[in-house]
Amino acid sequence: MNGASFVDISRPAIRRRTLARSLRGTLKGGEYTWALAFVVPYIAVFIAFVAYPVVYGLWMGSEASLYRELFADPIYQSTVVNTVLYLALGVNVKMFLALLLSGFFMRPGWWMKALLLIFVLPWAVPQISTFISIHWMLNGEWGFLNNVLYGLFHVEGPHWLNDRWSALGAVIVAHIWKWTPFWTLILLAGRMAIPLEIRDTAKVDGATGMRGFVHITFPLLANLYLICTLLSTIFLLGDFNAVTFVSGGGPANQGHVLATIGIRNAFDLAQPRLGVAAVMSALPLVIPLVIILMRKLRAAEVQL
């Protein structure tokens, strides 16, 4: 090779030109300016509302002493257990129910559509007022549930929200009740997207009922189901409303999850950094979930 024809791209001037060319792409002259004018606001918004808060949060929760204080706090320890239970039961029971119900709502008939309309109501109504209603229903002294128990059987019902496990159970049930309709609709849409020919062909081959579900429907829905489960887990990790308004993180702060303990530490204890640290402690779980989710969304063989 002739040394004179060799282009040294490591030279700064050439490197700058190469970078500029790669940024410009096929844009020429004024087009490039307009492109910049349109992109800059988005970048500014991204920096102001995404990058800055995340970096600020990381900075606030960056001191090791915060985590020492957090891990030594018995309330935080019970919070971690609650969060794991809330995620494991709340997400999986809800998604499994949604999967079953989406099959049920595939049945034909006008009454099925009417039933579906009623079924989605819990999801459609504002969540804070419904969670407060559930809190009132479960009140031990004058709540609806215990009054019904007393009215029908002359039985004094338990104080549902006074026990850590029944309070957490109430939160999980409230969450499942509220969000099952939404995920049912998503999975129903997924089922409806399965081409009719595939199902008909499977029927001809004898894959009906449970066999049809196991060999045809579920494999085709599996990717969607997994993505929904991951998304739901990420949503639930940041869920503040169900715990705050159903159990209030009680009794005696034994019913908190990471999202609510963060608020408690930040504002009730007036220690914002400790609050951020509590939320940040969920990152080891959130980051792998997001990575798996991204990989699934990028999967070459998208089934549905």
Next chain:
Amino acid sequence: MTYLSRRSILRGSLAAAAARPFVGPHIAKAAATTASVWFAQGFVQDEDVSLRKAVAEYEKQSGNKIELSITPFAPERQKIIAALTSGVVPDVMANNPGEIVQIYGWQDRWVDVSDVVETQKSQLSETAVVSGQAYNNVTKKVGQYGVPIRSAVVPCHIWRPLVEKAGFKIEDIPKTWDAYFDFFKKVQDNLRKQGERKVYGLGFQVTANGVDPYNLFMAFLLAYGGQNIVTKDGKLHLDDPKVKEAAIKATAYLGGAYRDGYVPPSAINWNDADDNNAFHAKLMVMDVDGTLSTEVAVKEKHPDWYFKDMVTHGIGYPTDNAGKPIPAIVGVTQLLIPKGAKNVTVAKEFMKYFVQPKVVGEFVELGLGRWLPVMPSLAKSPFWQDPKDPHLRGYVQMGLLGPTVPDYYVFNLAMAEVRSQHVWSMAMIDVAKDGVKPEVAVEKAFKRTEEIFAKYKKA
């Protein structure tokens, strides 16, 4: 029709940029006479009306502008903490939560306002002035950071009809501490015999939410002789046998009353307003709760409740078991100027106006007397001494004219964290719910208290 082109947009932008210096001076001038003030929303509308009136009169007299922001109590706490964390602060704010005077005073985050307090120092109660002071861990000095404007104590609230239904009269209520609260257990027992399934004798906030449980525990601690838990020099005295005995007795009584079924079971999950609501629903015969919010909230809608059925024991507040009066712990609302405030001059001017006896006196009176004045001379006004009002005279006697002490976090910031971490609540709940012995629960609480105090050692 004019079309937008790249050139026209650029021309317009340049023109706007060129015009900016001519628009700027007006904004700058406005800022020089404008101060932003943050305040918590009142429990009754009259409180906000009285605040707006005071602000409007200041604006009229001074020509300055006050940007008043009134936010509900709980969100305002969050707003304040967020502002102090981010550094984007108003010019004036009231201390919500109360202990932020000391928490952020420790961090050197307030402007000294001793010159403002000095203008009315002879009028203000000593407790009110001291409550606005905090140890500054940067300057290593105690500074005056708060300007006191109103205060509150924790009286007892009683339903007369429930006491009478149980076969007693209000006059039958004993005067000494244990006998006083035991009386309401008898009231409950009698009401149960009459088939009242869901009425409880005592509205104790045996909960780990809000500020009520701390106030309740401290009232019992003082009644049992634990006044010296923290002395004025900020030292903690958990090794004092009297303090330990008082803490055990307080935990045993409060937790025991819950365990024995004399407190509504839902109390374990109450937040600050829940006991008020439960009291209004006649779920319990009596409540121990700060301010007159319970009464003033129903004054307009249920005047018969306010004037006939509800009894406030400020004057009738029980003595200790030996018959000696117990000092009332006073919580004081203070106006503060955070460092970083844009207009300290107007902020201080506004404070000087607001703390004048006439202004601050009218402010608490127009708020229906939920809050107490901070100047003993104001307690003599016809409003507070109205013989027709069954609540105000006793309340002002208890919180302003009688023996008072500031809250203990004023002497040592660590006590604020003891309060917010609900150290005493956990002791009460251990006894109430889990059957832990009071001595064991108190030992655990003392250990936690010592750990917290260790964090705030003065240099």
